[in-house]
Amino acid sequence: MSRELFKFKGGVHPPEHKAESTSRPIHAAPLPKKLVIPLRQHIGNPAKPVVEIGERVLKGQMIAAADGYISTAVHASSSGTVTAIDLQPVPHISGLPDLCITIETDGRDEWVAHAPLDYQAMEPSQLRMQLRDLGLAGLGGAVFPSAVKLDPGASHACTTLIINGGECEPWITCDDMLMRHHADEILQGVGIMRHLLGSTEILVGIEDNKPEALDSMRSAAAKLDFAVEVVKVPARYPGGGAKQMIETLTGRQVPSGKLSTDIGIQVFNVGTSYALARAIHHGEPLITRLVTVTGHVLRPQNFEVLIGTPMHTLITLAGDRDGTTGVLMGGPMMGVPMPNLDVPVVKATNCILVKSAELFPPLPKALPCIRCTRCADACPVELQPQELFRFAKAGDFGRAQEYHLFDCIECGCCSYVCPSHIPLVDFYRYAKSEIWAREKDKRAADLARERHEFRQFRQEREKKEKAEKLAAKAQAARAQAALDQAQRAELAAAPAAEGAAVSDTDAKKALIAAALARAQAKKSDAAPKNVDQLTSEQLHQIEEIEARRTKIRELARKPLESEEKKP
Amino acid sequence: MLAAIGVMVLLAVAIGLVLGWSAIRFKVEGNPLAEKIDAILPQTQCGQCGFPGCRPYAEAIAKGEADINQCPPGGEEGVKKLAELLGVEPKPLDEAHGTPKPKSVAFIDEQTCIGCTLCIQACPVDAISGAAKQMHTIIAAECTGCELCLPPCPVDCISMVPIAEDLPHWKWKHPVVMMKKIAETEGA
Ligand code: SF4
Ligand code: SF4
Ligand code: SF4
Ligand code: SF4
Numbered sequence: 001m002s003r004e005l006f007k008f009k010g011g012v013h014p015p016e017h018k019a020e021s022t023s024r025p026i027h028a029a030p031l032p033k034k035l036v037i038p039l040r041q042h043i044g045n046p047a048k049p050v051v052e053i054g055e056r057v058l059k060g061q062m063i064a065a066a067d068g069y070i071s072t073a074v075h076a077s078s079s080g081t082v083t084a085i086d087l088q089p090v091p092h093i094s095g096l097p098d099l100c101i102t103i104e105t106d107g108r109d110e111w112v113a114h115a116p117l118d119y120q121a122m123e124p125s126q127l128r129m130q131l132r133d134l135g136l137a138g139l140g141g142a143v144f145p146s147a148v149k150l151d152p153g154a155s156h157a158c159t160t161l162i163i164n165g166g167e168c169e170p171w172i173t174c175d176d177m178l179m180r181h182h183a184d185e186i187l188q189g190v191g192i193m194r195h196l197l198g199s200t201e202i203l204v205g206i207e208d209n210k211p212e213a214l215d216s217m218r219s220a221a222a223k224l225d226f227a228v229e230v231v232k233v234p235a236r237y238p239g240g241g242a243k244q245m246i247e248t249l250t251g252r253q254v255p256s257g258k259l260s261t262d263i264g265i266q267v268f269n270v271g272t273s274y275a276l277a278r279a280i281h282h283g284e285p286l287i288t289r290l291v292t293v294t295g296h297v298l299r300p301q302n303f304e305v306l307i308g309t310p311m312h313t314l315i316t317l318a319g320d321r322d323g324t325t326g327v328l329m330g331g332p333m334m335g336v337p338m339p340n341l342d343v344p345v346v347k348a349t350n351c352i353l354v355k356s357a358e359l360f361p362p363l364p365k366a367l368p369c370i371r372c373t374r375c376a377d378a379c380p381v382e383l384q385p386q387e388l389f390r391f392a393k394a395g396d397f398g399r400a401q402e403y404h405l406f407d408c409i410e411c412g413c414c415s416y417v418c419p420s421h422i423p424l425v426d427f428y429r430y431a432k433s434e435i436w437a438r439e440k441d442k443r444a445a446d447l448a449r450e451r452h453e454f455r456q457f458r459q460e461r462e463k464k465e466k467a468e469k470l471a472a473k474a475q476a477a478r479a480q481a482a483l484d485q486a487q488r489a490e491l492a493a494a495p496a497a498e499g500a501a502v503s504d505t506d507a508k509k510a511l512i513a514a515a516l517a518r519a520q521a522k523k524s525d526a527a528p529k530n531v532d533q534l535t536s537e538q539l540h541q542i543e544e545i546e547a548r549r550t551k552i553r554e555l556a557r558k559p560l561e562s563e564e565k566k567p
Numbered sequence: 568m569l570a571a572i573g574v575m576v577l578l579a580v581a582i583g584l585v586l587g588w589s590a591i592r593f594k595v596e597g598n599p600l601a602e603k604i605d606a607i608l609p610q611t612q613c614g615q616c617g618f619p620g621c622r623p624y625a626e627a628i629a630k631g632e633a634d635i636n637q638c639p640p641g642g643e644e645g646v647k648k649l650a651e652l653l654g655v656e657p658k659p660l661d662e663a664h665g666t667p668k669p670k671s672v673a674f675i676d677e678q679t680c681i682g683c684t685l686c687i688q689a690c691p692v693d694a695i696s697g698a699a700k701q702m703h704t705i706i707a708a709e710c711t712g713c714e715l716c717l718p719p720c721p722v723d724c725i726s727m728v729p730i731a732e733d734l735p736h737w738k739w740k741h742p743v744v745m746m747k748k749i750a751e752t753e754g755a
Contacts, residue, residue: 040734094737423742430739437738445610448711451692452612452620458693 003231006251008244010380011236012413014333016209017171021294024301026177029291029317035077035103035308036344037063038090042137043144044070049101055082058112060285063101066132072145073135077287077306080105091311091329091346095339103308114283124151124196134279135286135347140164140242140269141330143348146276149266150196158266161199162249163190165206165213165270166233166240169331172351174290175270177302179206179213182274183220185281189273190228192280197266202228204270205245207235237333238411242267244380256407271350291349293318296325296356305345311352312341325360328353332360333412367420375414375424381407385414389424392431397438400431408432601629607648611640612691613713615665620691628653639665640712671727672710673717677702679724686716686725 040046047064051057057076064074080103087097119127128147136146152158163186167175179186190202204221206214214232221228233239233248243254246265254260260267271289278284287307291314294300298319305314311327328335330351345352375385384403391400408428415424488507491514534542605625616637618624627633628649635649636658643660650657660666675686675695682700687693694710697703705725717725730736 090734092734092737094734096732096734096737098734426739426742430741433737433739437736441609444711445608447709448610448612448692449605449621451694451709452610452622455691455693 003229003249004251005231005233006248008239008247008380009382010378010413011238011244012378012416014170014237014416016235017294018173018176018209021171021173021292021300021302022176024299026181026290026302026304027317029303029305029309029314031078031105031107031109031306032309032313033105034083034310035080035105035306036088036100036310037074037077037103037308038088038098038100038344038346039064039074040090040098041074041143041307041347042072043142044068044072046099047071047074049085049099051082051085051101053082053085056080057082057103058110060114060287061112062133062135062285063103066145070145070148071132072137072147073133073285074101075135075285075287075307076101076103077308078103078105079108079110089340089343091336091338091343091349093336093339100344114285116283117280119192119195119280127196131276131279134284136272136275136279137286137347138269139271139275139289139347139350141334141348141350146268146272149268150193152197152266153261158197158199158261158264160201160203160250160265161190161193161197162242162245162265162267163202163204163228163270163273164240164242164245164267165204165210165217166245167210168207168235168237168240169333169335169351170237171294171353172292172331173294174292174302174350176210176213177292178274178290179210179270180216183213183216184223185277186217186270186273187220187224187228188281189275189277191224191226192276193266193268193273194226199266202226203249204228204230205233205249206230207239208232209235238380238409238413241380241409241411243409256404286347289345289347289349291345292351293354294351295354296321296323296359297354305349307347308344310342310344311338311349314345314352315341315354320354321356323356323358324354325357326355328355333416334410363421363423366422369418369420369422372419374417374419378413378417380411380413381409383408385424388431389422389427392427395434397431397435401435405431405435598626598629601626603652604628604649607641607645607652608638609640609645609711611711611713613640613711613715615639617664634658634661636661637664639667642667669729671712671729672707673705673712673714673725674728675703675705676724676726677704679722681722683721685719685721689715689719691715 039049045067048067049064051061051063056079057063058079059076061076062073063076063082066073082101083104084100084102086100086102088100088102089095090098090100092098117127117130122130128150131150132145132147137143138146138149165175165179167173190204193199194202204217206217208214214230218230221230231249233245238244239248242260245267246260247253250265252263252265254263254265275286275289279286288304289307290302291305292300292302293314297315298321301318303314303317311329315327327338327341328351329338329349330336331353335351335353369386369389371386373386376383379385381404387403388400388405388408391397391403392405397405405428410425410428412425415422418424488511491507491510601622602625605622608621608625610621612620614620616624616633618627618633621638624633624638628635635653635655636646637660638645639660641649643657646660647657673694680697680702682697682702684697684699684703686703687695687697691713692709692711694706695703695716696706712727714727717727
């Protein structure tokens with residue numbers, strides 16, 4: 001093992017605190033009464049529910065399907081009944097709820113029918129679809145849908161595949177324990193990745209503070225029929241970051257704004273590789289993961305936990321203690337505080353770190369930046385944290401972006417070394433989310449502008465069309481009038497043949513006469529049809545009525561006549 | 568000597584021709600300043616600035632006929648950006664044109680809607696779908712929250728609903744607490 005290693009810039013050496021949780025074996029956490037399974041556990045579109053309230057589901061049954069390419073499915077972690085599909089608290093710093101499926105478990109833990117997949121016989125695209133439907137997502141922290149990462153794309157093959165066994169955050173040991181106890185299965189997963197990506201070089205990077213994991217992975221690798229190089233790398237935070245691991249192992253840097261695949265390298269976490277092996281060789285979807293429960297608890301250890309298990313049950317299992325000052329999901333460097341402990345374990349939950357005042361004394365008050373540039377020396381991405389802080393604080397996001405804000409991996413090295421205890425990373429997170437929100441607003445404004453302009457164009461067009469229609473109508477009316485004139489002339493032409501002088505009044509009279517004749521004809525058409533065969537009695541009645549009518553008519557006409565006579 | 572003058576004259580004529588041609592060929596369409604101002608305006612199209620939409624307001628600013636502080640949806644930040652673009656001092660929003668409100672979308676109570684189409688005619692971005700005597704609905708993703716559809720509705724069935732904060736819309740807050748502490752110590 002004489003591979004040349006490279007050193008990434010910066011980094012820090014925080015106290016490790018790993019031994020606390022590695023001294024006990026992995027325990028399976030008991031089945032909880034209630035599982036709350038969020039539909040947004042991965043990057044990309046949240047999954048769409050495919051079950052209904054009241055439906056009985058089996059362990060491993062898909063309860064929400066992937067929605068789009070960058071998405072992945074979500075499964076029932078145990079058998080039971082769906083009792084709710086609604087907003088529930090999720091492990092997010094905001095404390096805001098999100099759509100979850102709640103399952104009341106029945107204790108039988110009954111599996112849905114599942115079988116291994118013959119991945120070598122399958123079309124790669126079909127295999128990736130299967131992985132998406134098995135809910136696979138990166139377990140290293142970013143939770144990116146694995147099926148997407150396993151697509152080498154049309155142009156660039158991933159010649160180098162790196163399996164990241166670096167677990168640089170203090171306190172966390174779940175990857176370490178996984179490598180110690182499941183090295184064979186991790187490497188089975190690597191075989192499937194190699195098959196999909198066509199990689200020729202496979203490297204496993206493990207830090208030198210995990211000798212047991214190194215041994216077990218090496219002996220497992222020796223049994224394989226393809227070459228896997230297990231490399232010991234020096235432990236330094238954040239050496240387990242994907243880009244830092246790439247640099248340590250290959251000496252190559254991923255350019256700013258690029259992906260590692262752009263330089264022909266793909267990186268997977270050991271946990272993802274293990275989950276992939278379970279999915280392919282056992283047909284099991286991603287419904288469980290290892291979680292380190294450590295910090296201020298009686299028995300720090302790793303649990304195998306069903307996704308959806310409430311965090312407080314794990315803390316109780318590990319033995320909760322008085323004097324807890326808070327709980328982080330993740331480690332002390334990058335972890336996020338949990339708003340409450342009813343939130344479920346999700347695919348991204350690698351560690352539940354219980355804090356106390358002794359283990360995590362509250363930070364002293366932040367002081368102004370003294371521009372000592374210690375943060376810049378510690379930054380593994382070679383940024384200028386003090387400048388980023390200045391711009392973010394002042395809301396000058398344009399300048400922050402010019403200083404490569406989006407290359408910041410939020411590792412926290414800068415905050416860790418800052419003598420003024422400035423929570424630098426909080427400022428970068430704030431600036432990033434502000435910039436995203438602005439971009440969203442900008443897109444909305446562009447859409448509104450477009451739609452407004454289209455509306456104006458449409459109104460203009462409608463006005464024009466209306467005017468044209470009106471003009472056409474007027475034109476038609478004029479043409480009709482001309483035609484009528486001609487017809488009248490024709491009508492009048494009859495008397496003209498008799499030698500009488502043709503005049504307009506004559507034509508009019510003829511028209512009126514014609515109209516009268518038409519009205520007469522109509523009247524006779526409308527004449528009563530029930531007066532044909534009447535009895536003499538009926539005839540008599542009719543005569544009487546007619547007589548009355550004439551009388552009334554005469555009566556009515558009389559004053560008129562008299563009036564007429566007056567003048 | 569003469570040859571030199573001749574060359575210079577020829578050169579001048581040639582360059583003049585190229586310049587003249589490119590002035591016609593690469594003519595900038597529209598008013599580029601108004602374009603830039605319009606890009607800053609929020610495109611709510613609400614008319615609170617006193618112009619029938621953002622574009623006319625942008626043109627008025629470009630011509631110097633309107634002040635930069637008349638757009639409430641743009642807020643103080645919009646004024647600041649306009650001031651920066653035009654190289655003038657930012658000033659507080661002119662209250663006469665209204666005050667900024669939280670971002671909202673219109674919502675039609677579909678039980679009450681009588682399908683009169685009056686709101687459709689008022690919406691500047693065609694964000695309402697419906698037909699005569701049919702129930703109408705707002706396409707929330709396209710509604711700018713301009714409130715122009717509220718007054719024409721004869722049965723008052725449209726209301727403005729503030730956009731609730733949910734996970735996809737959540738933003739990290741400015742670390743205010745820490746800022747205060749820093750300010751304190753800086754002041755001390
Ligand atoms: S380490 Fe802290 S005090 Fe020093 S330059 Fe960076 S932000 Fe400023
Ligand atoms: S958090 Fe960002 S700026 Fe700070 S050290 Fe890490 S990468 Fe650099
Ligand atoms: S007030 Fe309304 S119409 Fe005027 S510029 Fe602002 S958003 Fe546009
Ligand atoms: S629906 Fe109403 S509030 Fe929304 S953009 Fe249209 S007119 Fe404005």
